[in-house]
Amino acid sequence: MIQPWIHKAKTDSFFILLPSFLVVAIVFLFQKQLQLIEEQYSFYTWLILVVFIDVAHVYATLFKTYFVKTEFQKRKKLLIGLPILCFLMGLVLFSLGSAVFWSALAYIAVFHFIRQQYGFMRLYARNESKKWVWIDNAIIYTATIYxxxxxxxxxxxxxNWFVENEFYMFENPLLLKIFGWVYLFILLIYITRTVYQSLKKNTFNIPKNAIIVGTILSWYFGIVYFNTDLVFTLLNVVSHGIPYIALIYLNEIEKKSKTELGFLYQFKQYKGIIIFIMVLLLIAFSEEYLWELLIWNEQFSGTNLHLQNWHFIIIPLLTVPQFTHYLLDGFIWKSKS
Structure with missing residues (x-):
């Protein structure tokens, strides 16, 4: 079969499919070294994983929306109104308490992360029959929800996702065991169906199945098997952020002509890739520095401005980019079919 690559086999494989597998391999091969890094180099893990990947991927959305004149004009009301709505929602949530605010944002973030994996899977299954789509949907949601x-x-x-005690916890060994068996059962259905279809039709959708297996591995080992902050962050952030940034660049810049891109044409080719990445890193670092300066005061010494009385407005304002990103993704990647 002709493989349904989004861009090309090499670029898809390296930037979209490989990150999950690579990070899982790193985690298993360098467990002791990662423990040392977590204990002694927390600033660098924060800078690389949180700022340069996680926060940067949020701003990659700009290259599909606000920086694209035709896209902005087409979705003008949405692109202007949604950030305002997110800010107002943030104010309301924070007025109920910071715990309520961070809890709500964490649940929304989890939903966003789950839907991204679903979205990638559907992109790679776009040419397949819809007859057995429920199995693909079941496995991708099982891989993330379990x-x-x-x-x-x-x-x-x-x-934690953002802060401590952000999720409602209910320790229940019986439910855990039941969900575990359901998880294994659905995995077995997926494996059986995939093998059967491959043998019967002599076809195998490489990128779709790589996304599914990569999701299973990164979510299971990041949350269930291992129990360390660095491993969770590695598997969570790298598997989510790098493929998203790659998708934006390959789909929204590399694929388009000079006429379609307008001023964004400057971001094309090898020099353009570097500029693209540097723009994302600069914006991401600027945002996180504001968080450090105004709220967290963890990574840089002497940055505490003692603005606790203004957190009710500063925190909702600073979360507007990521809150908007979480919700906006539900609109900008909708299939036209």
Whole structure:
């Protein structure tokens, strides 16, 4: 069969499919070294993983929306109104307490992360018959939802999404066991169906199955199998952020002509890739520095401005980019079919 690559086999494989497998391999091969890094080099892990990948991927959305004149004109009301709505929602949530605010944002973030994996899977299954689509949907949601249920039902996790106690925890070994068996059963259905279809039709959708297997590995080992903050962050952030940044660049810049791109044509080719990445890193670092300066005061010394009384407006304002990103993705990647 002709493989349904988004761009090309090499670029898709390296930037979209490989990250999950590569990080899982690194975690298994360098466990002791990662423990040392977590204990002694927390600033660099924060800078590389949180700022340069996680936050940067949020701003990659700009290259599909606000920086694209035709796209902005087409979705003008949405692109202007949604950030305002996110800010107002943030104000309301924070007025109910910071715990409510971070909890709501964490659940929305989890939903966004789950839907991204679903979205990639559907992109790579776009040419397949819809007859057995429910199996693909079941496995991708199982691969992501089961680890989260494990987290909710196992309050012994040593990591968090944003802040401590953001999720409702309910320790229940029986439910955990039942969900575990359901998880294995659905995995077995997926494996059986994939092998059967491959043998019967002599076809195998490489990128779709790579996304599914990569999702299974990164979510299971990041949340269930291992129980460290760095491993969770590695598997969570790298598997999510790098493919998204790659998708934006390959689909929204590399694929388009000079006429379609307008001023964004400057970001094309090898020099353009570097500029593209540098723009994302600069914006991401600027945002995170504001978080450090105004809120966290963890990574840089002497940055505490003692603005606790203004957190009710500063925090909702600073979360507008990521909050908007979480919701906006539900609109900009909708299939036209």
């Amino acid at each position: 680890p989260m249920l494990f987290w909710f039902l196992s309050p012994s996790r040593k990591f």
